[in-house]
Amino acid sequence: MSTIALLDGNNFYVSCERVFRPALQGRPVVVLSNNDGCAIARSDEAKALGVRMGAPWFQIRHLQRDAGLVAVSANFALYGDMSDRMMSLAAGLGHAQEVYSIDECFIDLTGMPGDLAERARKVQARIRQWIGIPTCIGLGPTKTLAKLANHIAKTADRKPGSYPAHLARVCHLGDMPLAQRAQYLADTAVDEVWGVGPRLGAKLDGVGIRTAQDLAQAHLPTIQRKWGIVLAKTAQELAGIPCLPLETNPPPRQHIAFTRSFGQPVTQLPDLAQAVSEFAARAAEKLRRQHSVASQVMVFIRTSLFRPGSKPHRVYQTVPLALPSSHTPALQKAALQALDAMYQSGFLYAKAGVILHGIQSATAAQLDLDWGAAMPPANPRLMQTLDSLNQRYGRGTLRFATMAHPQQATVWAMKQERLTPSYTTSWAELAVAR
DNA sequence: TCTGGGGTCCTAGGACCC
DNA sequence: TCTGGGGTCCTAGGACCC
Numbered sequence: 001m002s003t004i005a006l007l008d009g010n011n012f013y014v015s016c017e018r019v020f021r022p023a024l025q026g027r028p029v030v031v032l033s034n035n036d037g038c039a040i041a042r043s044d045e046a047k048a049l050g051v052r053m054g055a056p057w058f059q060i061r062h063l064q065r066d067a068g069l070v071a072v073s074a075n076f077a078l079y080g081d082m083s084d085r086m087m088s089l090a091a092g093l094g095h096a097q098e099v100y101s102i103d104e105c106f107i108d109l110t111g112m113p114g115d116l117a118e119r120a121r122k123v124q125a126r127i128r129q130w131i132g133i134p135t136c137i138g139l140g141p142t143k144t145l146a147k148l149a150n151h152i153a154k155t156a157d158r159k160p161g162s163y164p165a166h167l168a169r170v171c172h173l174g175d176m177p178l179a180q181r182a183q184y185l186a187d188t189a190v191d192e193v194w195g196v197g198p199r200l201g202a203k204l205d206g207v208g209i210r211t212a213q214d215l216a217q218a219h220l221p222t223i224q225r226k227w228g229i230v231l232a233k234t235a236q237e238l239a240g241i242p243c244l245p246l247e248t249n250p251p252p253r254q255h256i257a258f259t260r261s262f263g264q265p266v267t268q269l270p271d272l273a274q275a276v277s278e279f280a281a282r283a284a285e286k287l288r289r290q291h292s293v294a295s296q297v298m299v300f301i302r303t304s305l306f307r308p309g310s311k312p313h314r315v316y317q318t319v320p321l322a323l324p325s326s327h328t329p330a331l332q333k334a335a336l337q338a339l340d341a342m343y344q345s346g347f348l349y350a351k352a353g354v355i356l357h358g359i360q361s362a363t364a365a366q367l368d369l370d371w372g373a374a375m376p377p378a379n380p381r382l383m384q385t386l387d388s389l390n391q392r393y394g395r396g397t398l399r400f401a402t403m404a405h406p407q408q409a410t411v412w413a414m415k416q417e418r419l420t421p422s423y424t425t426s427w428a429e430l431a432v433a434r
Numbered sequence: 435t436c437t438g439g440g441g442t443c444c445t446a447g448g449a450c451c452c
Numbered sequence: 453t454c455t456g457g458g459g460t461c462c463t464a465g466g467a468c469c470c
Contacts, residue, residue, distance in 0.1 A: 228444065305437080
């Protein structure tokens with residue numbers, strides 16, 4: 001019997017901010033998305049005020065005055081660094097780890113001796129003490145049951161009464177009698193299950209599958225025929241049969257995107273070109289980080305989705321590359337070509353993006369036998385040097401002339417009015433002890 | 435006035451081929 | 453009145469995840 005754990009940081013972005021601003025403890029706090037657009041993390045106190053995930057800031061702003069709500073702009077450099085620290089401590093829980101997202105990981109404890117829930121509590125206490133992040137840990141025989149155990153651990157903490165209090169913060173669904181586990185599954189709505197979203201949840205409800213236990217016991221061939229292989233695997237995992245392996249070495253990404261909404265609408269081609277040039281460079285950085293090359297560059301521009309009365313204008317264009325490349329100028333050139341081909345004046349553009357497709361390994365990339373008039377192969381050391389200088393001295397230290405100066409105010413810049421310092425990743429922004 | 439960003443997988447349907 | 457069968461590849465769209 002295997003044992004998998006799922007560990008995640010509670011309200012992760014908020015908890016990261018609280019580590020460096022203890023005055024935020026106990027207060028309603030939200031972290032805002034890029035452009036300070038909507039709430040992407042909420043403290044328990046903010047949830048209690050009724051702030052929904054993804055709530056637009058302009059709709060909840062009044063809670064600042066009415067309820068003492070504090071809002072901060074997302075600081076992803078800080079959260080990424082805190083995540084690395086949390087993940088390395090979490091890895092000590094078992095013998096293999098899959099980092100599943102910025103705030104959660106699966107850990108394989110199969111075959112480990114002793115009381116595994118007790119072991120989980122020790123790791124949890126260490127993360128709390130050393131990093132300052134509160135966590136919940138769920139354990140079970142499959143990834144889906146570990147997820148569900150984690151959900152129980154979180155919910156028993158936040159909404160007492162929904163599950164027994166002793167399951168709060170650490171819940172092990174693998175070390176209890178099967179009838180007991182079945183009871184907890186029966187107490188869990190089917191749309192709380194990992195892999196069942198609101199749409200599937202509603203459809204399942206329509207055929208009488210209302211709880212996790214209903215899905216675990218459903219007729220498998222019927223599930224597969226009506227809803228596909230993904231839900232069939234979920235159902236089996238709920239029944240305790242592992243179908244989803246631990247991904248300890250995540251495969252390279254098949255698409256790489258860099259997209260942004262603008263702080264204010266953009267109308268002019270030169271401004272869009274500067275933004276698209278920047279986005280292409282940032283996507284190229286990500287591409288090189290995973291040692292890949294791309295063979296197609298897709299660019300889109302679009303107006304706001306939310307302007308009442310007018311249909312949004314959304315266009316995209318894909319430009320193939322003569323040679324698969326990760327060379328920033330080659331990708332920028334293709335991106336600007338795509339932009340030129342589809343730009344029309346007279347629209348208020350709200351968002352643009354560059355998405356790289358046709359990704360393959362840089363070492364395996366096939367050389368074009370006849371590159372004739374195409375660009376000669378780029379010297380990879382130029383891009384390596386650019387990346388290492390920008391990593392060491394800060395983004396924008398070395399850049400291409402089509403891009404904006406990092407200190408230049410661009411019309412397309414993001415709005416981030418509540419940004420906290422990068423306490424752990426910038427020497428200039430270290431916290432000062434007095 | 436003001437609504438994020440980045441991924442995955444699966445499926446259906448069309449184009450094309452033999 | 454009558455019009456095959458089977459396979460691959462690609463794309464768009466839908467569902468899900470954080």
